[in-house]
Amino acid sequence: MSNIKYLLLRRTTQIGLLFLYFAANAYGWHILEGTFGASKLFGFIPLADPYTTLQVLATGFVLGADVLLGALIIILFYMIVGGRAFCSWVCPINMVTDLANWLRRKLNLDKEEVNYRFLKRNARYWLMVLGLIVSAVVGVSAFEVLSPITIMQRGLVCGFGAGISVVIAIFLFDLFGVKNGWCGHLCPLGASYSLIGKVSLIRVKHDHEACTNCMECKVVCPENQVLHMINKESISVTDGECTNCGRCIDVCGDDALGFGIRSFVNKKD
Ligand code: SF4
Ligand code: SF4
Numbered sequence: 484m485s486n487i488k489y490l491l492l493r494r495t496t497q498i499g500l501l502f503l504y505f506a507a508n509a510y511g512w513h514i515l516e517g518t519f520g521a522s523k524l525f526g527f528i529p530l531a532d533p534y535t536t537l538q539v540l541a542t543g544f545v546l547g548a549d550v551l552l553g554a555l556i557i558i559l560f561y562m563i564v565g566g567r568a569f570c571s572w573v574c575p576i577n578m579v580t581d582l583a584n585w586l587r588r589k590l591n592l593d594k595e596e597v598n599y600r601f602l603k604r605n606a607r608y609w610l611m612v613l614g615l616i617v618s619a620v621v622g623v624s625a626f627e628v629l630s631p632i633t634i635m636q637r638g639l640v641c642g643f644g645a646g647i648s649v650v651i652a653i654f655l656f657d658l659f660g661v662k663n664g665w666c667g668h669l670c671p672l673g674a675s676y677s678l679i680g681k682v683s684l685i686r687v688k689h690d691h692e693a694c695t696n697c698m699e700c701k702v703v704c705p706e707n708q709v710l711h712m713i714n715k716e717s718i719s720v721t722d723g724e725c726t727n728c729g730r731c732i733d734v735c736g737d738d739a740l741g742f743g744i745r746s747f748v749n750k751k752d
Contacts, residue, residue, distance in 0.1 A: 489729025496572045505640045519573070519636055520627060521550060529553030534611065534675035538624035541615045558679060565727035566680025570666060570673050572727070575635040579650055580666045583657035584705060593662060602661055602668050604708070604724070611671035626671055663705045667724075680723030686745040687725060687732065691717040694739035700731035719745055 503515035504522075513526040520535040531553030539546060561569060571577055587593055617625035627633060631653055634646035653665045666673050689712050696714045701707045709722040710731065732740045 486733050489733050493572050493728065494578070497575060497578060500573060501575060501636070501639050504636065508640055519632060521553065528556070530557055532672070533558050533679070534614075534672050535624060535627060537615060537675075538618040538626060541618040542622045542624060543619070561676060561679045562682060563684045565683045565685050565725070566676040566678065566723055567673060567726040568683075568685075569676045570726045570728075574632055574672075575639060576632050576650070576653065576670075577666065579635070579654050580657050580663070580705075583654050584663060586658055587662060588702075592659065602664070604668050604706075606668050607670055607674035607677075610669060611674040614671045630672070631665075632672060667705055677723035680725060680727075681721070683723075684745055685727060685742055686719040686721060687727065687729075687740055688719045688743040689713065689717055690739045690741075691715070693737050695737050697736070699734045699736070700740060703730045703734050705730070719743065721745065 500515065503512065504518070506512040506514070507516040514524070516523045516526070517530075520532050522530040524530055529549040529552055531550045533554045536546065536550060536554040539550075564572075614626040629649070631649045634649050638644070638646060638650070656664045657666075661668060689710075691712075691714075694713065698713065700713060701710050704710055705726065705728070706722070706724040709720050709725045712718045712720070727742070729742070732742065
């Protein structure tokens, strides 16, 4: 039977982190200050988003050692918990795109999906590279200027302005346009975390013996191409695009999926 354990844990984490940023602003708390781009944990541990850091470096700006250390800390952290764990456990846009995806299923809109054959899932990697090139050419962190993640975080912490229209546009695009359109096809930040996910330690493991091939996991997975082993073999999900959201585990009534540690020795893991 399906449950919502990981959904509840993810929402608690996402809202809890947003509250800590809000509390830094509103009450002067020093637990988590800044933005997802660059923060300070407990007032002294630097944290920096690696893609944001790369964009700033591409502009030619010389960054301090603390920012570089912050990016390294984040890379190492997500090399353990799963690169795109950032997407499903931290990023506030995930709540918007999850809602659009859930509504698509409830309204049966998947059947009406506009067939954007030209929009491939690897478009996000090209946009990631483009973001760096544009940053280098114009001397400004290109994605940061338009980033819906930053807009959403600022909006939830300090109040929304016109930027809310970007968030609404993503919601409508995912609901009526392309399924998982933004996070699964276009977001360059998600793409950068996918690269970390390719070598990350905590992975979803599939037990072929326990699986009854109901395919419920593939219905709810926002990146269902990563579940290519279902109905075939007992291996881990090693593709970097997996967000470690745990939806597939929540929905699996056969205990055929669960989190585990990836083995770099045994090829089957
Ligand atoms: S793909 Fe981008 S917007 Fe979507 S959850 Fe990941 S970082 Fe956030
Ligand atoms: S394989 Fe599972 S954990 Fe990974 S993205 Fe799909 S539903 Fe989420």
